[in-house]
Amino acid sequence: MKDFFLNVTRYPRYLVAFGLGVFNSVLQPLISRLSNPVTAVALVGALVSGLLSMGLVLRAMVNPAPLA
Numbered sequence: 001m002k003d004f005f006l007n008v009t010r011y012p013r014y015l016v017a018f019g020l021g022v023f024n025s026v027l028q029p030l031i032s033r034l035s036n037p038v039t040a041v042a043l044v045g046a047l048v049s050g051l052l053s054m055g056l057v058l059r060a061m062v063n064p065a066p067l068a
Helices: 002-035 037-062
Strands: none
Touching: 002 037
């Protein structure tokens, strides 16, 4: 039984390590492109647009009343 709980405690650490690895591998190329001002403005615009879209979609999913 001790081995079972030891194995279960490893999964959250694995999930955190995996998430940080994915986050690092996605952000590393983007950060290197921020030296060009045009690319930096485009990346910031894409980030703001993505967050705004995600917020609107989640609001539409959670709000039961239709927009009128």
